[in-house]
Amino acid sequence: MALWMEILISALLVLAGIFAIVGSFGLIRLPDPMTRLHAPTKATTLGIGGVLIASMLYFWGAEGRVSAHELLITLFLFLSAPITALFIAKVHLHQAEKPGALPAPGEAGDWASFAPDGPARGVRPAGEGDEADAPPRG
Amino acid sequence: MITPMISAALTFAFACFALGLVLNLWRVLTGPAASDRILALDTMVINAIALLILLGIWQGSAIYFEVSMLFALVGFVSTVAYCRFLLRGDVIE
Numbered sequence A: 001m002a003l004w005m006e007i008l009i010s011a012l013l014v015l016a017g018i019f020a021i022v023g024s025f026g027l028i029r030l031p032d033p034m035t036r037l038h039a040p041t042k043a044t045t046l047g048i049g050g051v052l053i054a055s056m057l058y059f060w061g062a063e064g065r066v067s068a069h070e071l072l073i074t075l076f077l078f079l080s081a082p083i084t085a086l087f088i089a090k091v092h093l094h095q096a097e098k099p100g101a102l103p104a105p106g107e108a109g110d111w112a113s114f115a116p117d118g119p120a121r122g123v124r125p126a127g128e129g130d131e132a133d134a135p136p137r138g
Numbered sequence B: 001m002i003t004p005m006i007s008a009a010l011t012f013a014f015a016c017f018a019l020g021l022v023l024n025l026w027r028v029l030t031g032p033a034a035s036d037r038i039l040a041l042d043t044m045v046i047n048a049i050a051l052l053i054l055l056g057i058w059q060g061s062a063i064y065f066e067v068s069m070l071f072a073l074v075g076f077v078s079t080v081a082y083c084r085f086l087l088r089g090d091v092i093e
Helices: A003-029 A033-063 A069-094 B004-030 B034-059 B064-088
Strands: none
Touching: A003 A033, A003 B004, A003 B034, A033 A069, A033 B004, A033 B034, A069 B034, A069 B064, B004 B034, B034 B064
């Protein structure tokens, strides 16, 4: 195996380990549940991405075969991480005991998950965007 | 074969992910709300996948990719099922 590839694999492994430890430490250290949601879903995904790229490079350099399993795992994790983050955030919003426990959203009104017929449920206000959906004439 | 540089980096990554698992376990045990515990369990699944792939590099074996793919699937489905149970009171309606 070439030296530059060894250095690249080692650097990716060390970087992935640092990202993983930062994500798990943030899960312990951050004060609020919403900030705690931030740390592992991003840092650990980067950490596992580094490990998977290092694995691809290692098997390519050591045995000369290119495997697509890592790409499958990366694709699945990158697709599923936002969905799990959304579900955990919804659980946190809906399980809050008292109203003052939740921070204010960044815009006017309540959180979109609590709106009875807001855009989060797929309902559009009447008269908005009707013209845009019509096919162009002429 | 594994060269000394890759061996040292692998050992460092093993230690980091194992320490991350211990920190996540602390959050699972002391998490004030259910959402914190779900988040910590989901992160534990991700760290376990990384440990499996590191073990695959260490042993030069490709069988751990299937194991980690199954681990990712089961972890995702269990996280979503637990969240849905807490949100709706039922998993499949």
